[in-house]
Amino acid sequence: MKEFKPLPAQPAPNDTIGPIHWMKENLFSSPVNTIVTLAIIAFFATVIPPLVDWLFISANWVGNTQSACTNENGACWVFVIAWSKQFFYGSYPVEEIWRVNLCLIGLVAIIIASFKLNKDLRNKIAIPLFLLLPFISILFLDGSWIGLEYVSTDYWGGFTLNVLLAAASIIVAFPLSFLWALGRRSDMPFIRSVSIVLIEFFRGVPVLALFFMGSVMLPLFFPEGTNVDKLVRVWIVLTLFMSGYMAEVFRGGFQAVPKGQYEAADSLGLNFWQKTLLIILPQVIKISMPNILATFVMLFKNTTFLLIIGIFEMLSTTQTALTNSNWLGGHSTEGYLFVAVVFWICCFSMSMISNSIERKLDTSHKN
Amino acid sequence: MPEKPLVKSSPSFFNNPRNRSLIYQFLLLIGLAYFFYGIVSNTLANMEARGIKSGYDFLSTTAGFDILMSLVPYDATHTYGRTFIVGLLNTILVSTIGIILSTIVGFLMGIAHFSHNWLIRKLAVAYIETFRNIPLLLQIFFWYFAVLAALPSARQSMSFGEMIFLNVRGLYFPGLIAESGAGIVYGAIAAAIAGIFILIRWAKNRQNETGQQFPVLSTSIGILLGLPLLALFVSGFPFIWDFPALKGFNFRGGITVIPELMALALALTIYTGAFIAEAVRAGIQAVPQGQREAARSLGLKESKIMKLIIVPQAMRVITPLLNSEYQSLVKNSTLATAIGYPDLFTVFVGTTLNQTGQAIEIVFMTMAVYFVINMSISFVMNRFNASVELAERN
């Protein structure tokens, strides 16, 4: 008998491979699609060249003062460059800026460490450090308690203030919101209702109103004669606001932990706190990670609203720069665009990280 | 004979979970009471020291300032209480517009994510990732100071048939002034809407029973236009047209949509739309692939698959997310204060607070209003959620 010999495989038909086919399939598959494609291309063709010209080709890059912006048809990046130190660090003294940088590096290092270290080290070192970080940073940035030069909070500012405020708030909000979420699940009716009221209040009220509360109302709440630094007041408000949101994130996480985990822990004879902290919490945090990041991004973007109550974060520094009598040339487009780009880069990379965590956690087989 | 209790020795007092929970709650109550007592007594002492009078008397004093846009009659001689109403209505207006438009934009962009056209797909992704990640305040500035400010001045307005005008001062429509007899037309509109609801229900029942479809959409449009038109003829057109016209510095007459409203509504729509699009995308992806394949094998058209099979199932994932997006839209509308749209926050926490100095009362009232609005949204959305939830059949 003749042995069966398959014919060599034929190459794919010419019209199903190559860029031409790809374009046919993806851009011009139907008359409607063709029109849409052409319209989109035409739109970009008219918008992009003048934009590139304004942004880069005709833009003014070199100089220190407003008069260096000679080309009227281009952006005045001199403005952004001259003010860049203010935009990033506020008025923090130049020779002390290393302290701000160190705090930022510390933040990043501890976050990376808590992902990379082994479990034992993580529980014993990284997590306590993480929770203490806001307080350590404040001691460090303020300086007067640890023998460094004292820098009043009035000099803190710029983009680093946005980052540090957001980070300090979310870190303190971690334990707080966890307790609120636990309270909301509690069997004790009074504790449950207090938790619900707290959570719903801080979620249901605009953050701008909370900021106003921090700036105009909180001073009335403290005993007469005491005066609490404005930044601390804002920090309290941001933390409470954040806790409301995070408590709901944690509640979702609690619900997603399989019931068997609770029962298994109970059957091992663990008490309530052992069960919650050792068995449930790690799983909750893992499940909630993408949502925690999303909430952080929201908080981070919301720190720009602080401009309404006169805190020199990045956007408000930009507005100050625009009202300086030596820079009254209408640079608002450049200034706001720069702020937008900086925030976009940060928020976009965080949402990328969040997506990748989500993919890693996602073990379902959809397709 | 009395029964012997099963457990003889009850656990010690502190180990009894009931007692423990009572003690915890009691401690919390005391802590709370102490906390609030502290705050209230401090506040009262501080207010006395600073000569601040508390109370809501200011609501009935004359405001003395003007508000750019008002849905109810208002001028500087009205009271602060009236400014509260004006601001509240403006907040509700912009929130409603924002919620409707952002839902449309969000669903379009979320579905566009699954388009067959590569460019549309990429455009949807670019839209979501750009507008989701830039602070809203900057986006409001962008629409107001960059886009809308580029419109022509009042004298060089763009005009559409000499009836609708668009310039940097706003969008001007011809308005209708009602005369006697207009009630018939309003009644006809109400009747048409009621008729459409009945029609939809009837058509659905008929389809369930007989499988025959009824052209609901075209009939509804017919009823909605036809009935009021008929009423107009019957009553002899009881309206006068009020055309906008350039008089002095500005257009007068007709209906004006101020650019602050346009910019705020645009920014809220685009920003929230990006979040809704992301929610829609997640919802559609959560629908098992098998559903789509099953629908295809039944021979449904692609557009029908989306509408009848995918989106209804995706709604289960989307609705809770929509709920929180709508709530943040309402809360974000407070940023109106940055461009001077006279919403509750601008009018009340802005100008009124500054003039009366009643910080506690005003901030409290404002918070309460937003809280109530958000609770109502939550209530409606939870009802809606219950209707789309998976109906388990036994």
Added chain:
Amino acid sequence: MKRVTSVIATSLAIGLSFGAQAGTLEDVQKRGNVSCGVSTGLAGFSQKDEHGTWSGLDVDVCRAVAAAVLGDASKVQYKPLTAKERFTALQSGEIDILSRNTTWTHTRDTSLGLNFAGVNYYDGQGFMVSKDLGVKSALELDGAAVCIQAGTTSELNLADYFRANGITYKAITFDTSDQTRGGFESGRCDVLTSDQSQLYALRIGLKDPASAMVLPEVISKEPLGPVVSQGDDAWFNVVRWSLMAMVEAEFLGIDSASADKAKAEGNPSQKRLMGSEGDSGSKMGIPAEWGYNIVKQVGNYAESFERNVGTGSPLKISRGLNAQWNKGGIMYSSPVR
């Protein structure tokens, strides 16, 4: 809720600093700096430059006080405040002086527990219009759209003025002065109203400053000055006389360049101001050379004015009402003797 208390308690421990109850002067001397509430950014009055240095007419008041009390004009702690917070900050003792473009009114002076220590700028509300509108007076503005900054007394003044003259208008309110300018420039409104000092700053910010003009009408009186809390007379005197010294120095013809000469070989009144004669300093509990320190380090009123808002600045505001009383203005200081 226990948690909330504990959070607040923790933050109290961090942010707590007891405010000055009495004896601000001693507090300032002990602390070694003057805590001064300024605006978050107001061209010519209090502004921060790209190096973080504060300057402006309001800022110079703070610097003068620091020079008088501590002998060093740079020992000022600036607290940027929004309009809503300014009085609270003073009442709670967070700041020693409020020098933030604040109008001296009866209500503020009598019911808020504050004292105005003087006037460092006489201002008034005015209008700016585009030249091609062809308007020569505010009375021709019937039906106009008016750009205005929210939360200021200007809003009330405007309503009063137009109502009194039977003129209709539409007020378009913005949050900051820069946004107000943006609204005017884009043609959102026909008129921009604000304190005159700010109108000049806003006008320079326009793409084409020559296209706009400031109308002659001034519809309100706005005497702006530094504020201290009530009931601390020693401190009130220091602030009042620091301001006076700048005006008096201009009157006596002493500026920062001639301060040394005036101190050594000036006429008696010059010497009294410079502290080389008499004991004006010790009467206030501050160094004898207080006047010399102010003039030497900050300058006299004319120097401060020209440097910040006058010909030496981009604003180019003329002295007008703020000239010395013998030169057509109303700036007048009591004699140091």
